[in-house]
Amino acid sequence: MAAERIVVVGAGFAGLECVKRLEKRLRHEIDRGDVEVVVVSPHDYMLYLPLLPQVAAGVITTQAVTVSLPRALKRAHRLPGTVVGVDLERSTCIVHKISGEEIELPYDRLVLAPGSVTRKFDIPGLDEHALGMKNLAEAAYLRDHVISQLELANASTDDEERAARLQFVVVGGGYAGTETAACLQLLTESALKRFPRLDPGLVRWTLVDIAPRLMPELGERLGEQALDLLRRRGIEIKLETGVQEVTDSAVTFTDGTTLPTRTLVWTAGVTSNPLVKNLDVELVRGRLKVGADFLLPGRSDVFSLGDCAAVPDLTQDDPDAICPPTAQHATRMAATCADNVVASLHGQALKQYKHHDLGLVVDLGGTQAVAHPLGLELTGATAQVVTRGYHVFALPLMRTRLRVIANWILHLFGGDEFIRIGFLSGRKGTVEDFEGADTYLSADQIRERARAS
Ligand SMILES: Cc1cc2nc3c(=O)[nH]c(=O)nc-3n(C[C@H](O)[C@H](O)[C@H](O)COP(=O)(O)OP(=O)(O)OC[C@H]3O[C@@H](n4cnc5c(N)ncnc54)[C@H](O)[C@@H]3O)c2cc1C
Known part of the structure; x- marks a missing residue:
């Protein structure tokens, strides 16, 4: 077994970016067998949720809004399953594999990023x-x-x-x-x-x-x-x-x-994944209480980020402000969180997460959209260009970007078959x-x- 095992729960916006960053920062340690990164996810893809309404509308196919984990991850070990519980005392995750088998997965560092569910x-x-x-x-x-x-x-x-x-x-x-x-x-x-x-x-x-x-x-x-x-x-x-x-x-x-x-x-609305609600630790507005360094209070081995975590929003004057549950924050948090996991392994100081919101884009279908990027207020076709450009930029892999663009073009010229x-x-x-x-x-x-x- 590797000397140190980092377990990442969830491969969404936060989890996938965090693992990619860990792979990059720890590549030599992983290759030497000093560190093992394990990502537990029930699916073999990361889902780009902001384009989900377009999947339902038939503008984009289901496969086009996914990022394949086998393609995106090179060094991390993938465990297909759901973490159904965490024993914080024994530093162990309980995993239901997709086969139905249950296993225990001990960790040295744990990153909780299982996102949210419908409220x-x-x-x-x-x-x-x-x-x-x-x-x-x-x-x-x-x-x-x-x-x-x-x-x-x-x-x-x-x-x-x-x-x-x-x-x-x-x-x-x-x-x-x-x-x-x-x-x-x-x-x-x-x-x-x-x-x-x-x-x-x-x-x-x-x-x-x-x-x-x-x-x-x-x-x-x-x-x-x-x-x-x-x-x-x-x-x-x-x-x-x-x-x-x-x-x-x-x-x-x-x-x-x-x-x-x-x-x-x-x-x-959404609420935290049931996994974090069952942990018996402090919650803030239904999300896991963490510091701006993503650590759970009183712990040096358990980090959490994304929709399931109440990460303080240091850009606000209100000391109780927490970051909203958005893909933008989840992705940005991932880099800082991964750096902090690495810093904790190396005995270095941890960083505080601080990110100014870049705004919101809303696709209303066809050529219509409203967008609020960097303080600008846009509507109509201009907003739609910005909205689609934003998504293309935010999609994690070039292949996924191309697939989404191709889907938009196909739908524009080929329409929909409206089949079930x-x-x-x-x-x-x-x-x-x-x-x-x-x-x-x-x-x-x-x-x-x-x-x-
Ligand atoms: C329809 C829709 C549109 C949206 N549009 C936008 C938008 O335009 N802009 C924006 O910023 N945000 C948008 N969001 C919000 C955004 O998608 C979320 O904030 C973002 O996905 C949060 O990232 P995350 O990594 O925390 O969670 P997720 O991306 O949801 O990832 C969580 C991952 O954990 C996995 N998982 C869950 N439970 C477990 C478990 N127990 N064990 C192991 N793995 C587990 C899940 O399968 C999933 O892969 C939208 C959301 C929806 C639903």
Whole structure:
């Protein structure tokens, strides 16, 4: 066994960049066998989540938004599985391999980057009916579901059923929900030519949020412009409105109205991965409390970053400010975190993470976008060029960049076939199905196992 083992949990924005940096900084130690870097991930790819709405809309294929781990990583050892628990006392991860086998993986340094999951609320019917938009399977499933609603409505002889199947509701007016509603509305609009029996006036998208504004992080003016643009495209936007109940055939809102629908997409925020919630350590707003050096308080061997960690935002005057859960922060954090892991191995001082936000880009489909890069406020085609340029720049591998650009060009000239893969089997594939968390071990279960071993 190598003298020092670094285990990285998760290969998303934070995990992959961190491992790549560790490979670079520690290449001689790894080649000599002095250090081993192990990355545990249930998938063999890193997912570029900001382009997920375009996958659901059929603009980009599923494979094009992934970065292959075997291609991206040269020296790290890949363990295909999920870390279901961490015994901090014994410095050991408990891993469920994708084969179902469970193994223990001791570490000298641990980097926790398992990201976040969809945040749900205690709303009747939500667990049974809400569709998610947080991973590749959910995006592919949502696309199938939307196309199947068009097909079923087209085939229906019942006016009420047809109208309900053509109503689509997205909850969450952040960038994920807004992009999802905007991109999928374009999908249904252009699909209508293949469904001549459908009345275009019956196809309705509704975007709902409890907040008074869409995407507050964009600023008031750009948020208003995005709102106007979407309303002009026929998307109904209900602000200061929540969901009260969901059934198989309708959604009831907190303003008392009920909308007959078979589609509720739930993108109302994210919460930490269950792994970190079960650790029995201090959380800040549901995320792991860490210092600006990414270390857990009182520990010198456990680091955490990305969506699951409450990393202090040193660019703000407010001492309680934490970095927002964005890809931009996760990627930037990764380099500093990897450097700190290396510094901790070499007995050197750790760095503090400080990154000024570069702004936000929001793709509203076609030639429409809103962008807030480096303090500039952009809309329309200029914003779309900046938005797509930003994604191309941010994608980790040249091959992935080329694939995404090729997909955009193909879609522009070749359009969409609007075909389903065929996931539907008489019941909905819900957030619970795709992001279910029942395999994770609680802190008590881990203590119990440690006592028994
Ligand atoms: C639809 C959508 C659009 C978005 N658009 C933008 C945008 O435009 N700009 C922006 O900055 N941000 C955007 N985000 C947010 C951004 O994607 C996240 O902030 C970012 O992915 C966080 O990176 P991360 O590495 O912490 O988590 P992730 O990228 O989610 O990676 C976590 C990884 O850990 C793995 N994992 C999970 N649990 C375990 C476990 N127990 N054991 C091992 N591995 C595990 C997962 O499979 C995943 O590979 C968007 C998010 C969504 C959902």
